[in-house]
Amino acid sequence: MWIVRAVKIDDLDALFALVQSATRGLTTLQLDRNRLLDRIEQSVFAFSRTGTSPRGEPYVLVLTNDETGELVGTSTVYTKTGGYQPFYAYQITHSEHHSELLNISHTRTSLQLQRIHDGPSEIGSLFLRGIYRGEGWGRWLSLSRFALIAMRPGRFADGMIAEMRGRQDSDGRVPFYEAIAQKFIPVDFNVVDTMSTISKQFIEEMMPMHPIYLDLLPQEIRDGIGKVHRETEPALKLLKSEGFSETDLVDIFDGGPVVRCETKQINAVRRTQPCQIAKIADQPLPGRSDTILSSDANEFTSVLTAVSSDGDQLTIDRNAALALSLDVGSTCYTMPSRPEMPSRPKTT
CATH class of the missing domain: 3.40.630.30 (Gcn5-related N-acetyltransferase (GNAT))
Structure with missing residues (x-):
């Protein structure tokens, strides 16, 4: 995987x-x-x-x-x-310069280290x-x-x-x-x-x-x-x-x-939320693999997978659970991969 x-x-x-x-x-x-x-x-x-x-x-x-x-x-x-x-x-900076004698103004743009x-x-x-x-x-x-x-x-x-x-x-x-x-x-x-x-x-x-x-x-x-x-x-x-x-x-x-x-x-930081594993399915879940699921397995591990949820309770497939060292009751973090993605489908 x-x-x-x-x-x-x-x-x-x-x-x-x-x-x-x-x-x-x-x-x-x-x-x-x-x-x-x-x-x-x-x-x-x-x-x-x-x-x-x-x-x-x-x-x-x-x-x-x-x-x-x-x-x-x-x-x-x-x-x-x-x-x-x-x-x-x-740093891109701008300064205004004006000459009364010449009756002109000029905006000067410079790069400042x-x-x-x-x-x-x-x-x-x-x-x-x-x-x-x-x-x-x-x-x-x-x-x-x-x-x-x-x-x-x-x-x-x-x-x-x-x-x-x-x-x-x-x-x-x-x-x-x-x-x-x-x-x-x-x-x-x-x-x-x-x-x-x-x-x-x-x-x-x-x-x-x-x-x-x-x-x-x-x-x-x-x-x-x-x-x-x-x-x-x-x-x-x-x-x-x-x-x-x-x-x-x-x-x-x-x-x-x-x-x-x-x-x-x-x-992406704001939409990363802690969730609890409620069920682990033996077969891959239907739908797109568009959720980034993360755990502290090996300090940090994430998978791109399909999930099903009911509130903060998740159902994931067994391959994702094995990769993330998760079991029923474990806590993990979920993030929709796109800001505009709708809420995850509910568990049936």
């Missing part, structure tokens, strides 16, 4: 093979084997620790077949941005192998993070952000980077993209602290600021449907937007 679960140390080989296939521009997945192992170890510790305050650790999830061991997707929640190394972003040390939580590192896209699995993999947040609310900050991938040409060129950052850091985009996952010190050393005035940039560059890569458009649409909205922040390298929502106000 396909499940989304917490990453394990034993997943290193399969997860490394997966992230090796991720395209450039997915910054948080540009990891060598040792740094990926470090992230997995941090995640394993995060799931096991008893403290509840956010410390910046990653919670890494993987989409895998629990029978064959095939691993085809991953996503992550970072409990806090900033800290010893700040979170860097450009921001350093955020005590920032919000962040979702990121979402990647699904191409042949599995288009079947709702990407949505499941993404929304499972919000089920996790609902189940462990104290582990995350009051706000949640996502850095969306900015525009990139078909040949791999990143126009925003070439127009701004590369003037001050004369290396390829792929180099800074990868290095920023190791250390951000070079940003402090090389990037200008003064505003970047958009009037000095070509129109095509200005038009691309805050726009996403075509492959990121579905992810942005999903997050907006869950309550996220664009902010005045953009990525300093590719100009992609930063979206944000108060953690408790994320639609």
Whole structure:
């Protein structure tokens, strides 16, 4: 059965093979084997620790077949941005200027480099192998993070952000980077993209602290600021449907937007509700498999399945019960996979 679960140390080989296939521009997945192992170890510790305050650790999830061991997707929640190394972003600012002598006014738009040390939580590192896209699995993999947040609310900050991938040409060129950052850091985009996952010190050393005035940039560059890569458009649409909205922040390298929502106000977090298992059916239930059912089996596990309910009492099939280590009387968490979905059918 396909499940989304917490990453394990034993997943290193399969997860490394997966992230090796991720395209450039997915910054948080540009990891060598040792740094990926470090992230997995941090995640394993995060799931096991008893403290509840956010410390910046990653919670890494993987989409895998629990029978064959095939691993085809991953996503992550970072409990806090900033800290010893700040979170860097450009803030889009506007200022009004007027000349009495010339009798003219002008609105000036600029990019101001921001350093955020005590920032919000962040979702990121979402990647699904191409042949599995288009079947709702990407949505499941993404929304499972919000089920996790609902189940462990104290582990995350009051706000949640996502850095969306900015525009990139078909040949791999990143126009925003070439127009701004590369003037001050004369290396390829792929180099800074990868290095920023190791250390951000070079940003402090090389990037200008003064505003970047958009009037000095070509129109095509200005038009691309805050726009996403075509492959990121579905992810942005999903997050907006869950309550996220664009902010005045953009990525300093590719100009992609930063979206944000108060953690408790994320639609998927709000519609994740505790339920009790009333019955386990021997056969699959009728209807669409469009409910994300989660438990703390192996720290966190979710399945995409059909359920039947009467209030907070659920009927699920035996395969889901086995995958989630549930029995009659067990507590689990249920989330309709889409905000507009009607209530679950009642048990007959």
